[in-house]
Amino acid sequence: MIIGVPQEIKPQESRVGLVPSGVQALTDRGHTVVVQSGAGVGAGVTNEEYVRQGARIASTAAQVWGEADLIVKVKEPVANENGDEFSMMRPGQVLYTYLHLAPDLKQTERLLAADVIGVAYETIVGRSGDLPLLVPMSEVAGRMAVQAGATCLEKPHGGRGVLLGGVPGVEPGVIVILGGGVVGRNAAKMAIGLGAEVWILDVNLETLRYLDDIWGSHVKTLYSNHLNIEKALRRADLLIGAVLIPGAKAPHLVTRDMLSLMKEGSVIVDVAVDQGGCVETTHATTHADPVYTVDNVVHYGVANMPGAVSRTSTFALTNATLYYLLRLADMGVEEAVRSTPGLRPGLNVYRGSVTYQAVAEAHGLPVANLPF
Numbered sequence: 001m002i003i004g005v006p007q008e009i010k011p012q013e014s015r016v017g018l019v020p021s022g023v024q025a026l027t028d029r030g031h032t033v034v035v036q037s038g039a040g041v042g043a044g045v046t047n048e049e050y051v052r053q054g055a056r057i058a059s060t061a062a063q064v065w066g067e068a069d070l071i072v073k074v075k076e077p078v079a080n081e082n083g084d085e086f087s088m089m090r091p092g093q094v095l096y097t098y099l100h101l102a103p104d105l106k107q108t109e110r111l112l113a114a115d116v117i118g119v120a121y122e123t124i125v126g127r128s129g130d131l132p133l134l135v136p137m138s139e140v141a142g143r144m145a146v147q148a149g150a151t152c153l154e155k156p157h158g159g160r161g162v163l164l165g166g167v168p169g170v171e172p173g174v175i176v177i178l179g180g181g182v183v184g185r186n187a188a189k190m191a192i193g194l195g196a197e198v199w200i201l202d203v204n205l206e207t208l209r210y211l212d213d214i215w216g217s218h219v220k221t222l223y224s225n226h227l228n229i230e231k232a233l234r235r236a237d238l239l240i241g242a243v244l245i246p247g248a249k250a251p252h253l254v255t256r257d258m259l260s261l262m263k264e265g266s267v268i269v270d271v272a273v274d275q276g277g278c279v280e281t282t283h284a285t286t287h288a289d290p291v292y293t294v295d296n297v298v299h300y301g302v303a304n305m306p307g308a309v310s311r312t313s314t315f316a317l318t319n320a321t322l323y324y325l326l327r328l329a330d331m332g333v334e335e336a337v338r339s340t341p342g343l344r345p346g347l348n349v350y351r352g353s354v355t356y357q358a359v360a361e362a363h364g365l366p367v368a369n370l371p372f
Contacts, residue, residue, distance in 0.1 A: 001069045002031070002068050003018075004034050004064040004070070004071045005035040006039060008042075009085065010307075013304055014043060015306070015313050016039050016042065017039075017097065018325075019043075019045060022318050023035070023054055026326070028054075029329070029330060031329050032056065033054065034063070034064050035050045036057075043314035044311045065088035069094065070329060074098065074307075076098060076107055086113075095111070095118050098137075099121075101348055101356075102275060102359050108349070118349040121321060122134045122247060123247040123348060124343060125346075132320050132342075133324070138181070138244075141183055143186045145190075145242075146187050146191050149238040149267050160263060160266060172195050172197050173196050174235045175196045175240065177198065178239070178253055179278075180201075181202075181244055196238075199220045200220070201222045201229060208222075237267070240268075241253075241268065241271055247348070247358040248361070250278045254278065262297050264296040265296065267297070268282065270299070281294045284302075287302055324336075327343065337370070338372060350368070353366075354367055
């Protein structure tokens with residue numbers, strides 16, 4: 001099989017879909033890997049490193065898309081001033097990347113029109129029922145959310161001038177985390193390390209028991225309901241949205257009206273923004289222009305937070321994605337899905353049809369059964 005690795009063209013996205021060790025694993029199995037020139041530069045990987053492991057370098061994205069049977073990326077395909085990735089797709093081509101289709105009707109429609117096979121990292125399920133390809137970027141995003149929030153709380157950035165860890169004689173800042181999954185746990189880890197007061201809300205009592213067991217008095221756990229969210233918002237200096245419904249649009253747990261409960265200059269970092277956001281007033285921003293203010297509350301909505309730490313994120317991501325990539329390359333999509341149960345939910349679109357229930361429901365489209 002020919003595997004293509006184009007350069008990402010989403011704004012401020014410096015990650016790359018494959019590292020040299022992945023190229024070696026594929027070429028050792030007899031596959032051909034075509035990498036766009038400069039695709040790895042943002043993650044600190046040179047063309048020469050790819051070539052040493054057997055890759056062939058292509059000068060343009062069109063060459064990569066034109067040759068490859070399977071495209072491996074990081075972020076969803078886009079059309080912008082840097083190019084139109086949809087126009088380069090071929091019927092039957094496999095696209096293996098984060099897609100986040102539920103909040104993105106336009107992308108869904110273009111993938112359906114392109115007649116491609118879309119395998120979404122975020123809905124592949126591991127043996128224990130986890131989401132193994134979402135975990136590494138959720139770990140990064142959770143940790144970065146506290147860093148980003150701490151910066152936004154500084155007065156020159158529009159915040160209320162609070163140091164999250166406080167100092168002797170001055171109370172620390174309060175961080176409220178909506179969701180106790182991978183993002184929430186990693187945000188809590190950073191927040192506890194800073195010395196902040198940490199609140200975590202979740203609807204899963206087992207999750208809350210686990211968080212209480214590992215952190216005890218270092219965190220306050222609350223069952224997530226409307227009244228408790230309101231209570232937490234009144235306390236929060238920094239609110240981190242860490243809610244996930246796999247493959248589906250995030251629910252709005254914080255409405256526009258609820259912003260009035262928050263302190264002037266407090267900060268929201270909505271990590272769920274790539275699934276539509278769990279705060280009603282959240283919309284996607286970029287690293288170049290990451291924040292905006294609504295009702296005196298600073299909002300940080302960067303949809304590809306891990307792209308800012310591109311080297312760490314690239315290697316963490318490809319550690320997780322390579323196993324399934326090798327299955328797809330060695331067997332083809334149909335056989336790989338039949339022999340790898342967790343890969344089946346990863347198929348979000350297949351040759352003009354939506355094949356993932358949550359995406360179909362989000363857009364009012366029919367869901368098709370896979371023909372294998």
